[in-house]
Amino acid sequence: MEILRVDIDSRANLGTKEEFMKRLTLLLLILTLCLLTLNSEENEQSETVELGSISINVVDIENNPIAYANIVLFKDGKSSQLGGQTNKNGNCKIINIPLGVYDIKVTKMSYAAETIENLRINAGENSTQNVTLNKQLI
Numbered sequence: 601m602e603i604l605r606v607d608i609d610s611r612a613n614l615g616t617k618e619e620f621m622k623r624l625t626l627l628l629l630i631l632t633l634c635l636l637t638l639n640s641e642e643n644e645q646s647e648t649v650e651l652g653s654i655s656i657n658v659v660d661i662e663n664n665p666i667a668y669a670n671i672v673l674f675k676d677g678k679s680s681q682l683g684g685q686t687n688k689n690g691n692c693k694i695i696n697i698p699l700g701v702y703d704i705k706v707t708k709m710s711y712a713a714e715t716i717e718n719l720r721i722n723a724g725e726n727s728t729q730n731v732t733l734n735k736q737l738i
Contacts, residue, residue: 650723653695658686658706658731665690666733669708675700697721704729712736 658669671692672683680702686692704716711733719727 651696652721653726655693655728658690672705674703706731
């Protein structure tokens with residue numbers, strides 16, 4: 601078995617001054633390109649879509665909170681796949697909603713559905729809506 605032995609000369613052979621300058625220039629160019637690439641990725645991540653949110657309070661005609669009511673946002677007559685469900689206090693907050701005009705449909709079994717029409721979502725704003733559902737016989 602042979603052992604590989606490497607002697608390191610304390611005086612590294614960098615070649616002529618001209619070769620050293622070429623290598624240094626190439627190294628600086630590579631570092632600059634790396635930094636530019638990282639900077640452009642950070643700029644792409646910082647570009648955000650403007651979003652808004654809605655807080656909805658759902659109660660019955662006696663002002664009692666309605667727990668677990670379903671809330672769906674519609675845009676241009678189609679479900680936007682955004683929505684939520686009220687908590688035990690009848691409250692729901694839907695966040696990260698793209699800007700635009702929405703219809704909000706609130707439903708709960710044994711209650712007549714209610715729709716809030718043409719609700720505008722503005723950038724960085726929270727729209728608060730109160731909805732009253734009426735009992736309905738099934």
